[in-house]
Amino acid sequence: MGSLFRSEEMTLCQLFLQSEAAYACVSELGELGLVQFRDLNPDVNAFQRKFVNEVRRCDEMERKLRYLEKEIKKDGIPMLDTGESPEAPQPREMIDLEATFEKLENELREVNQNAEALKRNFLELTELKHILRKTQVFFDESVPTIYKSTSHSSKYRRYLQMADNQNEDEQAQLLGEEGVRASQPGQNLKLGFVAGVILREKLPAFERMLWRACRGNVFLRQAMIESPLEDPTNGDQVYKSVFIIFFQGDQLKSRVKKICEGFRATLYPCPEAPADRREMAMGVMTRIEDLNTVLGQTQDHRHRVLVAAAKNLKNWFVKVRKIKAIYHTLNLFNLDVTQKCLIAECWVPLLDIETIQLALRRGTERSGSSVPPILNRMQTFENPPTYNRTNKFTKAFQALIDAYGVANYREMNPAPYTIITFPFLFAIMFGDLGHGAIMALFGLWMIRKEKGLAAQKTDNEIWNIFFGGRYIIFLMGVFSMYTGMIYNDIFSKSLNIFGSHWHLSYNKSTVMDNKELQLNPGTSDYEGTPYPFGMDPIWQIAGANKIIFHNAYKMKISIIFGVIHMTFGVIMSWHNHTYFRNRLSLVYEFIPQLLFLLLLFSYMVLLMFIKWNRYAATNPMPYSESCAPSILITFIDMVLFNKPKDPPEGCKVYMFSGQGFFQSLFVLLAICCIPVMLLGKPIKIMQARKLANEEVQPITGATSDAEVGGVSNGSASHGGGGDQHDEEEISEIFIHQGIHTIEYVLGSVSHTASYLRLWALSLAHAQLADVLWTMVLSTGLKQEGWLGGIMLTIVFAFWAILTIGILVLMEGLSAFLHTLRLHWVEFQSKFYMGQGYAFQPFAFDAIIENGSASSGEAD
Amino acid sequence: MGAAFFPIFFFTALWGGVGIGLPIMTPKGPHQNLIRCILMLTAACCWLFWLCCYMAQMNPLIGPRLKRDAIQMIAKSWDNPLKDG
Known part of the structure; x- marks a missing residue:
């Protein structure tokens, strides 16, 4: 409960407020920020609402404040911003505020007018002075x-x-x-x-x-x-x-x-x-001298007035905006017949009803009203808003998900899984210990200085994006460090911590005679057990076939992680179906989908592990290195029912006995899944409707529809009136299901291939880092003597700038976007509808933060 | 079978600890489930990533192809002297 996995349970409430207490109660609710009010008079235009006068007065006050702010800014007087937010003042204080602002504005306008007149006078005199002087000449x-x-x-x-x-x-x-x-x-x-x-x-x-x-x-x-x-x-x-x-x-x-x-x-x-x-x-x-004194005095006066105003300006802004927001909200309420109380409807998180009631009681006490407000839960068929309670850590991840689409009410929220899978998939592409460390340190710095950085609000959009995503950046950096260690890549060089497990057994003369030599894994060149953690450092030096080895490895891990990621997504849809008691979708969508994915693509992943395990250079003939089959070719042959090509002398086509049979079986089963996905659900819905119509014929039509809706739930929940309507609905369901199935079947192929971007970007990143090292930094390292020192300093600076600018920033951005795509398209398409609407509570914090937005709404 | 017992045991135990041990120990609170989810996913991803890398090198089908100067450098600095003759 109350966690990020599903959105909060919401309930529609009706709120009865005494007219006297309404203002104070709404003010308390605004401080709380947990209630979303609905407009109960959408037909009434903005000028005919009850509190339009008050809103207008607030607008006027805001205008005056803006005028003051402009004048203060013109004089460059610092405005005191304590960051605290004063409570919304009582309605009667509004008059005081108005009077204060009126006075200030008038005073300022007068001063300005005087100053302008004086200045004009001064200008004339100065001009005259110049004329007299020049004409004299x-x-x-x-x-x-x-x-x-x-x-x-x-x-x-x-x-x-x-x-x-x-x-x-x-x-x-x-x-x-x-x-x-x-x-x-x-x-x-x-x-x-x-x-x-x-x-x-x-x-x-x-x-x-x-x-x-x-x-x-x-x-x-x-x-x-x-x-x-x-x-x-x-x-x-x-x-x-x-x-x-x-x-x-x-x-x-x-x-x-x-x-x-x-x-x-x-x-x-x-x-x-x-x-x-x-x-x-x-x-x-x-006269000029006289004027100067007067002008100076006027300026002094103006300055004094503005300095006094600057102290309170932010405070006043907050107060006025709060009052305005309250009246704006009160305008959404319905007036009861007796005019004694206001009726509001609002969406409320179920867990917070207690807190809200407390706030309402506080409001009543403050206003001195004796009648307590009443909060009634209401039954509704409307879709409640989606509310995910986030904190500063989860907020950015939730924002990534919401950027695609706000989740349906109570739908599985991918955000908690994204917290890890997002930085991890990013790190597969960005794997480099050095670059990862730079990124992680930057993220860490932002996290450590969080409060100070958050206080100095800037309009710099790029900075705000970085700062908002500081936890994502930090995690991406940390995971990149881990994957970098596994790739054994630090600024394109390797660490040899555990000692390479490959050894040289050459004679000096052999080395001298050959330009290149390839170590033989079948002999004692290879220890027999791999380097314990990550890539053996020897591969970094193996300039000639490093890429071949890395490609084979990275392509495989891309597919392995991709298939697991997608399977995970399909399993998430199971959680959705069971939660919404959607048995039809569970049986006719989830099961065939999962089978399809497992039988084809997880089988391919299995083949990879078998290949890694079975084939070795030290093994005798059928399982020696020359016999190792290509997994891609095997897979293509399997799906197309091709007869595999004859293997080389002494090798077998298949990795294990009975592979051919199993492969055919798997493909056939997977193909069988397609019609189940395509037709299962619509046919079942059709049958249920027919049955319901036959059974409930004597009774009224309305109940039958309700039942049909109950059985089919989900997509077919809005069952219509007559038979004809049903027919249309059915055809629509068929089309819908057809599209869905085609999308899934074709999608699982293209999505699997799409995960190869993990390999492609990781390869590109490693190569770029390598190029940067050999083309830039190594030229500096090759110089000797004191000149070399100077050269190295310059070259290092150049290398460092390129590393940060291109490898960390630009490559990081591109890897980020690819990861985003992998999550939005490949992962979320398996279970996520994203067609809900966000919960927008009435909260002063948000309103004050974007004060202009709310004022625009009022106009 | 080119697997060594100790590394496999060690890293499996390490990530097992993160993915199973720590979630058991997470303190009660509103974010308990979220923290568990994070830890388990981290452990699963990191362990699998390590395992893939390990298995990919377990039975190498090709050996690294080295240039002459690389061989000489390895012989010199990785304490792997070339034989005379």
Whole structure:
């Protein structure tokens, strides 16, 4: 009970809550997080529910809090996060909270408004300051001539000269010619100017526009403001330029002003006389200083307000979200006719009813209500939700299973077996002591630092995945170390702990004369007993035929483990059938399935063990090494009823006497299983229905259906109304069973082959590690002297990066995915339906964790 | 029959201990069955894996094919001197 093997027993309960006590009770249940409420008014739209006003108020509060949070983040003030979760406040406290937030928001908005106005003012003044300073330069350059000259025209000419002298641009020259023509003697023109500030990037366009619109009759000078200015509306730093435009006549003036407006240039009054300008500059400076003090004070005030708010912000968020969640839940309830109490329906784990009742009592006491809430168990034909109680260790494994599909209610849960089989199958592919150790240490580090790492929540998705799977990673690493020891592989090298059981018996001259020599297992080269633990280290050195030997070994273990894994899956289906009292499936599905698997594939596994045991190089002829038959060929011949090829001279075709007979028998039996799987169940259902119809003819149809449903259970449980409907159902059952059978029969062949990926990936991993050693690290090891030391350091770094990056990370990922597939497809297809729906209790923890999700739901 | 008694006995006893002995000793509690299941599966997997490796080498059909320098290295470092002549 209460374990991971099957999901929790659930029951539907009806809950009667006093209106006054409802809030407190739901709050207690939310803290508990063991109850899933059902929506009792699904037809009522979200705006017509009872507590919609409260939810809306909470939304408003949340908005204000978000505004505060944004402002706090803008100022970079650290927010105090104690991680504790305050209880949901009483409904009457909501008003206080609202008032607090209202006040804070208003204050902040006011401060911000003031600050913005001040900043705008400040910006204007600064711009004016710059204008005065820059235009001073323009005027200074030409002052001596301008102010000596008497007429405007000559003043204008001076300007032209000034421009000409500087040879600033052609534009000025063009303007010059025209200007000269325009200022013919007799025409006394007034030369005016405007000064302003414009964004630097707009300046070229502005200049061009001016030139075109005024036909070159204006003269523009500009200077950059070096320091960036702050834009008061959004706080950006912008670069601007000062410009001054000289022109003649009012018409041009209005045109220039319009263009300035169009380009959003700000114009400032600039006195013509230098004394006025100086005076104005002085005034501006003092005003800027004053403004600075005021601005500083405003900022200080804002900062104080925000710091005070930052202390409580997280706390407030939790409170508001809790209130909102409670009202949201209350909206799911039904109002009783008398309006005195609320009726709720909820799914509850059977084991926790006591705890829930306690929580309800606490809630009642807290609210001061005298009438206790009533929790009634209800009968229902609905499918209850699937609830697997997990802890931090089992959670990740359960998540792997749930990613495929949530188990049906009370179905066998593969997760507890996955805890070991998953890392183990992974390790068969990833077997390397060194790589496994790296992985295990990484997992161990995450487990040891669990609390600290969990506290610093990050949005880094990759890290979160690794951290969530820390126990899987650790176990995968540990099992990889074990399989690595069995493969005797550590960074593609072997350990010789027990001393190799192969020995050399060569003469020196023999060794010198031959490039390669093969040890003979039939002689004293081989001790007669194998290396006690794992692969003999000699195979790692046997460059020429290491892969041949390893392949034969690894292919066999892949199939052995695969067949056992699948058989295990089929046996799990037995647990399901017996639990759901599904006798039909037990007899007509489970037994033939198991027989099929055992007779064909387990027999093949048996042959492997026989071959390992029987054939040896030291044995006389029929069982010597040259006579050892290929198991794959034997198996193919067996299934296809082929006549085996004649064996070599002195050998036998079969491994044991009577093998031919047994093989034929097994295949025939296995073939017989197929029609049983295909037709057994549907025919039985059909017969049962017929029988029921005949027997119960006089009585009403409804009972007959119920009986049929009772007999057939499982797939045919929803028995329909009339005969016609039954007929359809039957044909559907036949089709369904047909698909199921074909899937199983073909599947067991393809799935067995699919387990060969264990061999393929393990081979690839070992080879990659080997390549990395010979191509990278050994080049560093071959150097001598101090240069070799430096070389080795560099090469080692390179090798280490490649080892971690490719062999541990990428190979690990690929092996992980293959293992996942082996579990989802090859293992779970044998028994797992995965068509349930998950239990989603009303829990504050979850709601606060993804606060945005719940708010989205409410909208 | 190329099996040696001691290794087989030792590793079978070791994994037998893990797969049978430890589950008997697991303390009572809500996770007792889960821990038992984990231990038994671990023992079964690890024992079978070791056994397969052992049996695959018990009666080798081929011998390792060694290169000359590998042979010389084995002779030197695995205390397996080559005969003179």
